[in-house]
Amino acid sequence: MSDIIKFSVSDLNLFYGNFQALKNINMKIAKEKITAFIGPSGCGKSTFIKTVNRMNDLIEGVRITGEITMDGVDIYKDMDAISLRTRVGMVFQQPNPFPMSIYDNVAYGPRIHGIRKKNVLDEIVEKSLRQAAIWDEVKDKLKKSALAVSGGQQQRICIARTLAIEPEVILMDEPTSALDPISTLKIEDLATELKQFYTIIIVTHNMQQAGRISDKTAFFLNGEVIEYGETEQIFNKPRNKKTEDYITGRFG
């Protein structure tokens, strides 16, 4: 069975001022699959994931050439960043709930997109928290500050907050690197659960994690994609020597 293509990246280059952080990237990302990005620190994983929802637009001095399309539409030329970001949600490395109640955090996205009715918001909040597998833990303290729960719970609240804008794609930049093993497993289960409905791109430093949850894996090095393919293949029969070195921990 061949995959449906969600994103198609061609000849993508990105410069921070004079520094080239991404070099000539070509990649097709499948719909409703989990794609993992791995690679050593500073190789450009975060930079690349942020080009997908145009978060790099916020940084001064960034220059991008090449093309990224989503469902065939150029996201830089034929789409504005605001509507792109409502279709492509993002979860960050550090849990970053707003300093407001759990309810207000999850309702933030729907509210800025114009939903005011309380019963509609209530429904969205409950549904999103359930989807993020945290409803049972927080249903009695929705009015409490989102900063007053554990880091793992905060991260799932952030996932719920992203789900509440009903995106098609979820970008996760090392979503578990600040969490304990149990919270990490919960979020991994959650990701595999969510891929039925969402296209997920996840950056991770954790080889086992990439192996456990992803369908496809891309190995980055110095701003280039060294190897990209089925996760199975990348982990068991890497074609490139550098990939093999990195995966077996013989790198550097």
Next chain:
Amino acid sequence: MEKRKRNDRKLKDGILQGLIYLSAILTVTVLAVIIGFILYKGLPGINFDFLTRQWDDRTTFVNVERKAALTEKNDAAYVASLGITLALDNENIVISHIDKDSPVKAALNMKNQAYVLKKKDIITKAGDVKIEKMTAEEAAAVLNEGMGVVRIKIIRPGGGIVPMLVSTIYIILLSLIIAAPVGISSAIFLNEYAKRGRILRLIRFAIQNLAGIPSIIYGLFGMLVFVQIFKMQYSVLAGSLTLSIMLLPTIISTTEEALREIPPAYREASFGLGSTKLQTIRRIILPGALPGILVAIILSIGRIVGESAALIWTAGTVAQIPGALVGSEAGAATLTTKMYWLIKESADLSTASSIAVVLLVLIIVLNIASKLITRVFLTKKGMN
């Protein structure tokens, strides 16, 4: 050898510590003496009248409709038809008591506006009869004569600071209404919109330097521009505009500091959910910066309350409740400028000290308020 060195050091430490103690004690003593002196000079002058009366004595003619049905009292100083009792106070005939149903409560001035008579109002004339230099009983007899409407000339004694209190509040409100929105917007612009670069650095440099200019120069500028060129005369508006300009640098830099303290992660999260810049500012950035902004506003109020040099030539030193924003009716002395005027014009140190006591109380209240705000918000933040 070793021991002597150590002893030397001990001695030096001792001397230094002594010096530190000494200067601490000196500072505290000086402060205590200043406050003590002001309280000693000023407290005796503070009473209910001082806080509630107009500054100047005010003469007014009023018409009062006399009652027909009289309640008699066994008191020769009681004016039955007006329902008031008179008394002699410092050779003046004053109202010492007013009945509940007294018609002087419905007195009208010459413009037919209500002018309710109060206790301690001085009566100098009833109809055409001068009642100065009479006893209370003689005056009561004069007032009791006749029926219908009587015209009374009264003097309401001044000596209070109400005009200055009101003017101070007006100037605080006006200055903040002008300076806060401009200052906060500028800070948001500089911090959230402006491109980093030479121009931004230049603007910041200018703002920092503006904060250091002595207030008398702002006063001079305000007089030249607002009072003269814009022909506002000494007025609340000219004073408030001058103060607004003076306050802007502080408001901008304090707000900018507060904005900078908001974690970039909040902005990222908000943008990541598809909010526009304005939505992010309104829902995340401004609420986060609110405590800092409030502290900036309280600091500004403190500076307005204490300001004299920037106001003397822009708002004037007339003790009146300003009747307009600009023009001859709009002059407005604040508590501080009136103090300056009192000492310069009449060397009335004790009244000046009484005003100083009121100012001290105001400043203490403001300081406590700003401490409370910071603490409340700090404990809220402490949740994470």
